[in-house]
Amino acid sequence: MKRKFATWIGGSSFVMLLCLAFSVSLGESPLWPWIWPDLDRESLEYTILTQLRLPRSLTALCIGGMLSMSGSILQGLFKNPLVEPYTLGVSGGASLGVALAFLCGFVQTKGSSGSSLFAFAGAMAVSAILLFYHKRHPGTNNLLLAGIMLSILCSAATTLLLSLSTPENMTQILYWTMGSLENNTPDQAFRLLFVALSGLILGILFSQRVNILNFGGGTARHLGINTTVLVPALLLLTALLTALCVSQAGIIGFVGLVVPHVSRRLAGSDYRLLIPLSFIGGGIFLLFCDLIAKTIIHPGQLPVGVVCGILGGSLFIYLLLKPQKTQDA
Amino acid sequence: MLDVRNLSASYPGGFALRDISFQICNPQMTGIIGPNGSGKSTLLKALCADLDSTGNIQLDGTDLRKARPLERARKVAVVPQSIEKIPVSVLEFVLAGRTPFKKWHQLTYSEADKVLAWEKLEEVGLLRNFDKKTLASKNMDELSGGERQLAAIAQALCQQPRLLLLDEPTANLDLCHQVEILRVLEQSLQKHGILMLMVIHDINLASAFCSRLLCLSHGSIVAEGETGKVIDKKLLESVYKTGLCILPHPRDGHPMVFPEI
Numbered sequence: 001m002k003r004k005f006a007t008w009i010g011g012s013s014f015v016m017l018l019c020l021a022f023s024v025s026l027g028e029s030p031l032w033p034w035i036w037p038d039l040d041r042e043s044l045e046y047t048i049l050t051q052l053r054l055p056r057s058l059t060a061l062c063i064g065g066m067l068s069m070s071g072s073i074l075q076g077l078f079k080n081p082l083v084e085p086y087t088l089g090v091s092g093g094a095s096l097g098v099a100l101a102f103l104c105g106f107v108q109t110k111g112s113s114g115s116s117l118f119a120f121a122g123a124m125a126v127s128a129i130l131l132f133y134h135k136r137h138p139g140t141n142n143l144l145l146a147g148i149m150l151s152i153l154c155s156a157a158t159t160l161l162l163s164l165s166t167p168e169n170m171t172q173i174l175y176w177t178m179g180s181l182e183n184n185t186p187d188q189a190f191r192l193l194f195v196a197l198s199g200l201i202l203g204i205l206f207s208q209r210v211n212i213l214n215f216g217g218g219t220a221r222h223l224g225i226n227t228t229v230l231v232p233a234l235l236l237l238t239a240l241l242t243a244l245c246v247s248q249a250g251i252i253g254f255v256g257l258v259v260p261h262v263s264r265r266l267a268g269s270d271y272r273l274l275i276p277l278s279f280i281g282g283g284i285f286l287l288f289c290d291l292i293a294k295t296i297i298h299p300g301q302l303p304v305g306v307v308c309g310i311l312g313g314s315l316f317i318y319l320l321l322k323p324q325k326t327q328d329a
Numbered sequence: 330m331l332d333v334r335n336l337s338a339s340y341p342g343g344f345a346l347r348d349i350s351f352q353i354c355n356p357q358m359t360g361i362i363g364p365n366g367s368g369k370s371t372l373l374k375a376l377c378a379d380l381d382s383t384g385n386i387q388l389d390g391t392d393l394r395k396a397r398p399l400e401r402a403r404k405v406a407v408v409p410q411s412i413e414k415i416p417v418s419v420l421e422f423v424l425a426g427r428t429p430f431k432k433w434h435q436l437t438y439s440e441a442d443k444v445l446a447w448e449k450l451e452e453v454g455l456l457r458n459f460d461k462k463t464l465a466s467k468n469m470d471e472l473s474g475g476e477r478q479l480a481a482i483a484q485a486l487c488q489q490p491r492l493l494l495l496d497e498p499t500a501n502l503d504l505c506h507q508v509e510i511l512r513v514l515e516q517s518l519q520k521h522g523i524l525m526l527m528v529i530h531d532i533n534l535a536s537a538f539c540s541r542l543l544c545l546s547h548g549s550i551v552a553e554g555e556t557g558k559v560i561d562k563k564l565l566e567s568v569y570k571t572g573l574c575i576l577p578h579p580r581d582g583h584p585m586v587f588p589e590i
Contacts, residue, residue, distance in 0.1 A: 205434050212425055216413060222377060223488075224402030224429035269416040272436050 008267050012280040016061070019287040023057040024049065026295055055189035059181045060290040060304070061283040062189075062196035063245045064255050068282020069203050070238035071256030072263065072274050076210040077234050078140050084257035085242040088147030088235075089126045091253075092154030094246040097122020098176050099161040102169040115176060116247040123243030126150050130239075131232055138228070140217070143235075179250040179305025181290055192248060196279075199241045203275045206234060210271040252305045254312025255282050261319055285312075330354050331492055331524050336384035338375045345371040346382070346548045353541070356522040358514065360529045360539035360556075364569050368548040369528040370410075373494050376526070377407050388492055402429035406485035408495045412477040414470035419480050422469050423450055426487025442487075449483040452520075453513045475506030479513065486517055495527040499534065507531070511538045532586045536560055537578070544568060560584040 025032050031039075031049055039046040070085040077083075086092075101118035133146050162170055184192070209230055212220045221227050245252070259281045260274070267273050286304070289311055293302040336349040346368050353359050361369045374380040378394065378401060386393040388404055396404075406426070415422070426449075427442040438446075450456055455464060455476060469477060478498060485493055495514070499507040515538060518525055529535045535542060535556070542559040544552040546568045552559045562575050565586065572589035 204436070208428075208431075208436050209433070211417070211421070212428055214417070215415060215422070215425065216409075218379060218407075218409065221379065221398055222402060222405075222407040223425055224399040226398045270421070 004267070005273050008273060008277055009280070012277060012284070016280050016284050016287075019284050019291075020057055020061060023060065023287045023291050024053045026291060027053055028299060051186060055184045055186045056181050056290070057287060058189040058193055059184045059248065060286045062192045063181070063249050063252065064259075064282035064284070064286025065279040066196050066199055066241040066245050066282070067252065067256040068259035068263075068285070069200060069275055069279040070241050071282075072260035072271070072278040073203060073206070073210060073234055073238050074256075075260055076214050076271055076274075077231065078144055079214060079216075080144065081261065082257075083144065084254075085238060085245075086251070086253060086256065087144070087151065088130060088239075089149075089151035089154055090123045090239055090242045091246055091251045092151040092158070093122040093124075093126030094119040094243065095122070095158045095173075095177055095251065096154045096161070097125070099158045099165070099173050102173055103161050103165055119176075119250075120243050120247035122154075123246050124239065126154065127235070127239035127243065131235060134232060134235065138231075140231070175303070176250045177305075178303035179252040179308070181249050181286075181304050184248065188248075192244070195241075195244060199237065200276065200279050202237055203279070204272070206230075206237070207271040207275045210234070210275070214269070214271070250305060252286065252308050254308050254316070255285055258312040258316050258319075259285050262315070265319070330387075330389060331526070332385070332387040333376070334385040334387075336372075336375055336382055336386060338371060338380050338382035340371075340380075344548055345380075346375060349384070349548075349550055351543060351550060351553055353524045353526065356518055356524055357540045358518055358525045358527060358538055359541045359543065360527050360535040361543045361545060362529060362532055362535055362559075363545035363551075367545040367568075369545055370496055371548070372545065373407075373496050373526070373528055376492075377401070377405055377494055399429055402488065404490060405492045405494060406488040406490035408478075408481050408485050408493070408498050410497045410500050411474065412469070412481045414477075416468050416470050418465065419450070419455070419467050419469055419472065420446060420465050422480055423483045423487055426484040429488060445489075446483070446487055449486045450480075452486065452517060453479040453483045454509065455479050455483065475502050475509070478502065478506070478510055482510065482513060482517075486521070489521075490523060492524045492526065495525065497528050497530060499529070499531070507534060514538070532560065532565070536583050536585065557584060560586060 021033050027048070031045055036049065039049065067085055074083045074085060075081055097118040098115050101115055106114055106118065129150060130143060130147055134143050162173060165173065209225060212223055212225055213230065217227055260278045263274055263277045263281050267277055286308065289307040290304050293304040293307045296302060331353040333352070334350050336346060337344065338346040349372060361372060363369050371380060375382040376386060376393065382394065391400070391404060393401055393405065423446045424438045424442055427438055427445070447461070450464065458476065459467065469480065472480065482498070499510055502510065511534060514525065517523065527539070539556055541554065542556050543550055544559050544564065551568060552564050560575060562573055566573050574587045574589055575584050576587065577583070578585050
């Protein structure tokens with residue numbers, strides 16, 4: 001186990017650092033790592049590197065990691081390989097929050113901190129409803145159904161608000177839903193990194209409990225796991241991380257679904273390895289998608305959520321067509 | 330000693346258990362028999378707090394109804410009717426029996442836990458079917474139903490419980506695996522002095538392996554005592570609502586029950 005853990009985590013961390021270096025280096029004009037030490041602090045290149053590219057790459061790494069780790073925890077919790085962080089309506093709640101903010105005139109541009117705040121509030125409101133529902137109606141199947149229904153409700157309400165919006169607001173809301181990693185300052189990116197690493201540590205600490213939960217709720221209780229505390233705690237952790245991701249970068253789909261699947265196929269179903277590996281894998285995946293988004297139609301850029309959807313969806317179809325050795329989740 | 334007093338439990342549809350009282354004093358295999366819907370599995374659920382109940386359940390002075398899950402799991406182990414096919418190694422599955430004794434943030438098991446897990450795998454006979462190296466790399470979803478059940482018993486024994494609750498551990502298994510599992514349980518009982526309470530549908534297996542029986546009907550105990558006394562033609566006919574014929578086993582004379590066809 002220790003050797004397998006060291007090999008996978010060591011190897012994937014190395015790949016992640018390579019991707020990070022590539023992501024920071026590439027853009028409108030390449031700035032390779034070997035010229036970084038020689039850059040003048042007053043130069044434009046230094047500013048581009050530290051104020052634009054590094055925050056954007058760190059944001060991609062953290063958001064990919066948090067979404068993917070949340071996906072792997074939720075798939076273990078629900079014992080369902082189709083669950084991802086957005087299944088429970090968190091993204092729907094965030095979209096509704098942003099649409100409301102634009103419609104009521106609290107926010108004018110999509111990159112403002114107001115839209116992040118409303119997205120976070122919307123996402124957490126949906127999570128709070130789900131947690132309240134779970135307290136009254138325990139059982140993960142009930143919870144999953146409630147989450148899907150809330151997601152549909154939020155989506156319908158957002159569409160309603162879109163139809164009532166001005167064309168300018170409609171464009172801003174639609175662009176927000178496509179996801180973007182721009183507009184983060186270095187301070188915001190480092191704060192996000194701190195939260196992501198804290199979430200990762202908590203995820204690892206919970207990993208053995210998720211392993212036991214995967215045996216079934218009844219068995220977990222008989223083994224001394226207090227599921228009435230653990231299940232809401234895991235839901236709260238994943239909801240907070242997902243809400244933060246959505247508020248910072250809009251809706252970036254498929255990371256939380258595809259990366260845990262790939263990680264599980266590669267390294268097995270032990271969540272002590274799967275959770276950190278999903279985090280690193282998610283970071284690599286989003287860095288790669290962002291690299292494509294910002295370079296493929298140079299000098300223009302694609303919304304990263306769109307690239308993620310296309311790449312993630314294609315990878316998922318490939319996985320479905322490929323014969324499977326063990327069962328999922 | 331397990332002392333159950335005035336235990337009642339209900340589902341939203343109505344009462345499932347009414348005023349159940351019994352005691353298990355010595356390490357022995359106690360079978361719970363009764364027709365479908367009589368409350369056998371519900372009694373087990375109430376005992377392991379999977380179902381809210383009223384009354385008193387004392388195990389060696391500990392109130393199991395009020396005990397925290399961790400405290401309960403250190404004294405009571407449960408073997409369910411069937412084990413899901415999960416992509417987890419057999420060793421990890423059995424080691425999970427040590428969970429109640431680990432700190433919440435501890436990610437790995439100690440060497441002593443691993444030694445214990447291998448001991449239990451040997452005790453239930455899984456090391457007869459596979460060598461140690463093969464079993465270490467085998468996943469639970471690669472085992473047969475009977476082997477998964479044996480792994481679940483090994484996990485429960487790894488908890489080193491005072492009380493072992495088994496919900497039809499031989500259901501859906503062939504005759505060979507039924508007898509194998511009950512023999513393993515019998516040997517573990519003798520070796521570790523555990524109190525065992527087992528829901529069992531097959532009265533003949535119950536008669537062969539259980540020293541005491543509880544017979545349930547409509548959520549109440551209708552008979553309790555030594556196996557030979559509970560397996561009574563009149564009593565069982567009234568409980569199962571069918572004609573029965575009871576004959577002594579040709580080898581050791583324990584009562585065998587056959588339906589009148």
